[in-house]
Amino acid sequence: MEYLTLNNGMKMPMDGIGTFLLSPDEAEASVSAALQCGYRLIDTANAYVNEKAVGRAVNKSGVSREDIFLETKLWPSFYEQRDAVDKTLQRLGTDYIDLxxxxxxxxxxxxGYKLMEKAYKAGKVKAIGLSNFNTRQIQEILSQCEVKPAVLQTEVHPYSQERELKKFLAEEGMVIQAWYPLGHGDKALQQEPVFTELAAKYGKSNVQIILRWHIQSGNIVIPGSKNPEHIKANLNLFDFTLTDEEMERIAAMDQQKRYYHSTREMLKKYAEIVPDVDGQK
Incomplete structure (x- = not known):
């Protein structure tokens, strides 16, 4: 495993498993399989409505809690609830959240950010950050925060490499975490000839080549899967290294093509949605 050091000195694994769109049963099984084969970074969220299941998998794994980097996300309808972090901790069955x-x-x-800062100062959270924020919105947080965000989780993949955003984040001491690291399942992206060529050269799959490109580009990745074989394969990224020339060939694929587009209407709707976090299994 390779790690990045966050702006508060914490080390974060660069390869983890995501649980977006997984039911509680699926999330518990996937996280259990991931921890068994060596994953130590687990990503979930209030809105995924599977935090209880993720917590069960962590607590049943036999892996020391201190060795697991557990990450979750506050949903907008909870930003003004003073006990939102405590309730998240209860669902996860843990005393602290790593990110x-x-x-x-x-x-x-x-x-919501001030709520997280308070939890950080109380030791309930080890690091805090943002998800789906653009540069202007990040600057707004930076202008008012007491604890700087450590991570931005956003869409990044070979078709949308976010170079300018990453440059800005580096100047602010933040690292990037890629969701949709494989391009939202876009087969055209995954079957690009350069990936097929490199997969044959290194004895890997096209997906593993893409994920290795992320790691070498400094992107933390959290691909999700329900398939134990895929979960295992998505961690098998650290026994080979792409050359500088190969990295440049992949860099040339950038189209600034995003699959997720945020709008004011969507954000307004998000603020009104209340996930059934209490009703989850």
């Missing part, structure tokens, strides 16, 4: 993110720049996200 807590503001999930969307919707609703009163400044209040």
């Amino acid at each position: 807590l993110l503001i999930h969307q720049p919707a609703g009163n996200y400044l209040a």
Whole structure:
């Protein structure tokens, strides 16, 4: 495993498993399989409505809690609830969260950030960050925060490499975490000839080549899967290294093509949605 050091000195694994769109049963099984084969970074969220299942998998794994980097995200409708972090801890069945993110720049996200800062100072959260924020919104947080965000989780893949954003983040001491690291399942992206060529050269799959490109580019990745073989394969990225020339060939694929587009209407809707976190299994 390779690690990045966050702006508060914490070390974060660069390869983890995501649980977006997984039911509680699927999330518990996937996280259990991931921890068994060596993963130590687990990503979930209030809105995924599977935090209880993720917590069960962590607590049943036999892996020391201190060796697991557990990450979750606050949803907009909870930003102004003073007990939102405590309730998240209860669902996860843990005393602390390694990384807590503001999930969307919707609703009163400044209040949500202050809530996270308070939890950070109390030791309930080890690091805090943002998800789906653009540069302007990040600057707004930076202008008012007491604890700087450590991580931005956003869409990054070979078709949307976010070079300018990453440059800005580096100047602010933040690292990037890629969701949709494989391009939202876009087969055209995954079957690009350069990936097929490199997969044959290194004895890997096209997906493993893409994920290795992320790691060498400094992107933390959290691909999700329900398939134990895929989960295992997505961790098998650290026994080979792409050359500088190969990295440049992949860099040339950047189209600034995003699959997720945030709008004011969407953000307004997000602020009104209340996930059934209490009703989850």
